[in-house]
Amino acid sequence: MDQPQEKIYIPHATAKAFTQSILTGNGVSPQNAKIIADCLVLADLRGVDTHGTNRIPSYMERIRQGVLNASASPSLTQITPVVAQVDGQNGFGFPAAQAGMARAIEMAREFGIGFVSVKHSNHFGMSAWVVQQALDAGMMSLVFTNSSPALPVWGGREKLMGVSPLACGAPAGKERPFILDMAPSVAARGKIYKAKRRGEKIPNDWALDAEGRQTDDPEAALGGVMLPMGGPKGSALAVMMDVFSGVLSGSAFAGHVTNPYDPSRPADVGHFLVAIKPDLFMGLDDFKARMDYLYQRVVGSEKMAGVDRIYYPGEIEQITHDERLKTGIPYVQAEIDALNQEAEKVGVEKIVL
């Protein structure tokens, strides 16, 4: 067994200010830098460290190689009263998806539903931040994205589909909101990158190596394929993300999205964002009371042997969020070093001196 590495705790406000300074130092506008930093730090706070500030070095490398346009701002075209399209202009995926969900929310307020397709975008990290944006406006949401090939289709052996997350949410009353955010693989590929960064092993059922053998070595796993959850069902969900995010939007699809760690060409990611007003068929209080009842039924369900507590989708991440607001965000030294190297490159203050 690997020894757990010592953690260095950084307050979230420090991580946010650091991220913004690295981004603006690389040519991102202050407005977009704030959106991106908020999303990355929210991922770290929710315990989704695989999709948080540790992504900075790979994102900055894409800017340095000229395959991601740091200064781009998304443009929006209204297609019908309830449908709009965002062109991410090959800028960061975060401002493109944020602008898309903001417009979807406006349309949902007026018409009950708003749907936005996003093209020519990039990786937007943890999908749950887009769901949270909708929740903050009192809206239900669907948030899909496609991503670079990592997963074989069922029966195949080559990387073809992305480990593309499916996310959705719904507000509640006094109980926690529903937030589902899941990749269609046994585990998100970011968890393998994280294990590699931290010198840790991975469970045997996450991936196959290049020879098609099970492996606990993250390096070997990255050279092979991720395994879909639930066999053909996980593989079908990955195809679904590509239909709605890639085919429909006009972005890359069918294995042609570029990996965020590959700085050789633009990614051309597509997203699919829907906001739904929850009080369409009953009053808002009724809807919220029904969501509260659902929460209570789920977490109050009879537990299987060995289980102490049943969690609602998104609940573990919300608990971690509240804890990390107090404790700070845990990093290992190798992660701090990588972030500080980025600070040196643009001459801004390090995250830890």
Ligand SMILES: NC(=O)c1ccc[n+]([C@@H]2O[C@H](COP(=O)([O-])OP(=O)(O)OC[C@H]3O[C@@H](n4cnc5c(N)ncnc54)[C@H](O)[C@@H]3O)[C@@H](O)[C@H]2O)c1
């Ligand atoms: N942008 C991209 O291209 C991309 C690609 C892959 C993954 N991701 C992100 O990676 C993150 C991790 O994905 P994942 O599939 O590994 O997530 P996960 O397996 O950790 O969680 C999936 C879902 O299951 C719920 N869950 C987990 N444990 C639970 C429990 N014990 N009880 C009840 N519910 C539980 C979580 O709340 C979550 O909604 C997500 O935020 C996803 O958006 C992004």
